[in-house]
Amino acid sequence: MRQKLLLILSGLLMLAACESYDCTLYNYVGLYGKFYQDGVEVAIKDTLTITAGKSGPVLLNRQAGTSKFNVALSYWQEEDTLVLTVKGEDYLLRDTIWVTKSNQVHYESPDCPTTYFHTIQDVRSTHEFIKDITVIRSSVNYGTTDNLEINLLSDSD
Amino acid sequence: MERPIIWKLTCFLILISLASTSLQAQNKPKEEEKAPLFSGIAVSADVVGFAMKAVGAKFANMEVGARINLLDKFFPTAELGIGDCSRKGAETGNTFSTTSPYMRFGLDYNFNKKHNGNRIFGLVRYGFSNFKYDVGNEAFTDPVYGTSQPFKMESQKATGHWIEIGAAVETKLWAFIRLGWSVRYKFRAALSCPDEGEPYFIPGFGKNDTNGFGGTVNLIFDVGKGSFNFKKKGKL
Numbered sequence: 001m002r003q004k005l006l007l008i009l010s011g012l013l014m015l016a017a018c019e020s021y022d023c024t025l026y027n028y029v030g031l032y033g034k035f036y037q038d039g040v041e042v043a044i045k046d047t048l049t050i051t052a053g054k055s056g057p058v059l060l061n062r063q064a065g066t067s068k069f070n071v072a073l074s075y076w077q078e079e080d081t082l083v084l085t086v087k088g089e090d091y092l093l094r095d096t097i098w099v100t101k102s103n104q105v106h107y108e109s110p111d112c113p114t115t116y117f118h119t120i121q122d123v124r125s126t127h128e129f130i131k132d133i134t135v136i137r138s139s140v141n142y143g144t145t146d147n148l149e150i151n152l153l154s155d156s157d
Numbered sequence: 158m159e160r161p162i163i164w165k166l167t168c169f170l171i172l173i174s175l176a177s178t179s180l181q182a183q184n185k186p187k188e189e190e191k192a193p194l195f196s197g198i199a200v201s202a203d204v205v206g207f208a209m210k211a212v213g214a215k216f217a218n219m220e221v222g223a224r225i226n227l228l229d230k231f232f233p234t235a236e237l238g239i240g241d242c243s244r245k246g247a248e249t250g251n252t253f254s255t256t257s258p259y260m261r262f263g264l265d266y267n268f269n270k271k272h273n274g275n276r277i278f279g280l281v282r283y284g285f286s287n288f289k290y291d292v293g294n295e296a297f298t299d300p301v302y303g304t305s306q307p308f309k310m311e312s313q314k315a316t317g318h319w320i321e322i323g324a325a326v327e328t329k330l331w332a333f334i335r336l337g338w339s340v341r342y343k344f345r346a347a348l349s350c351p352d353e354g355e356p357y358f359i360p361g362f363g364k365n366d367t368n369g370f371g372g373t374v375n376l377i378f379d380v381g382k383g384s385f386n387f388k389k390k391g392k393l
Contacts, residue, residue, distance in 0.1 A: 075299040107354030110246035
């Protein structure tokens with residue numbers, strides 16, 4: 001009887017010895033956007049750079065031939081300013097997108113990184129090469145589907 | 158690293174089988190001994206929870222219990238406790254804290270037919286806790302924009318419900334003082350909490366998960382006339 005009790009207690013100790021961290025594996029929170037022209041997905045042939053404001057961090061650095069992007073939004077600002085610069089050999093186009101949003105903290109546990117989710121309330125932009133922007137998913141969270149549909153100006157505009 | 162649920166279940170079944178083997182090894186009574194319907198009441202305290210709190214463990218469930226002994230076979234039980242957790246992530250700096258009450262109700266069934274002071278139980282419990290918790294981080298940094306700002310969410314309300322099944326053994330130490338061990342497998346039945354984040358710890362349940370193991374080491378005091386009368390009748 002005593003030996004079996006010791007076995008039971010040993011089993012309990014083994015069970016108590018391990019601790020697991022169940023953090024979300026894919027924990028990137030980003031704003032996903034895709035470019036369209038005349039209703040058709042289109043790639044920007046030259047390099048696309050996105051910065052947070054004119055002097056903020058570079059969120060996307062000289063990506064070539066891309067039709068989409070994803071960038072991080074700020075945790076606490078109520079409005080983020082994204083400056084999109086398209087640079088070719090002999091030209092430079094620059095537009096600014098303002099994303100107005102609310103911010104919600106997302107806490108998992110003491111051992112997992114905390115992040116912020118966002119809800120897009122409004123988007124507006126300048127119009128050097130952007131025609132208009134449609135919000136197709138306002139929640140910015142762990143989801144990876146597009147948030148913004150960015151329509152570019154065409155020759156006919 | 159996450160332990161597979163099948164592993165947990167296997168360990169639990171091994172423990173149950175060990176307990177039942179012990180039961181079979183008991184000397185079988187020559188004839189069925191009968192205990193009175195009301196065979197006493199008992200109060201108990203889980204010494205592990207208090208010890209964990211005393212040594213500064215990251216969480217502890219400190220609880221006391223009371224039960225009625227019916228026929229020395231059925232033991233309706235109530236357990237009342239305070240769950241305490243204060244934790245800071247070493248790498249993240251995230252904090253979590255709660256100190257809240259919880260309750261469990263249930264039944265112990267004594268498999269030992271001989272009234273020799275030892276008991277081997279199968280047990281089932283329903284537990285719940287309506288609790289508040291605080292989370293925060295004093296130096297929280299936006300990794301992309303490089304700004305820092307503390308966040309703190311205080312008194313987040315949550316309610317947890319769970320079921321426990323398990324096995325326990327118990328023996329008489331001296332006179333009306335007994336010592337008991339129990340191991341329990343817990344299933345979280347429901348949890349309601351704010352969208353901003355689930356609690357790290359549920360008082361009475363332990364670390365928040367869909368299931369988990371728990372155990373107690375109880376110091377038990379048999380009190381009440383029924384208990385003493387039963388012994389005086391010489392049936393032990």
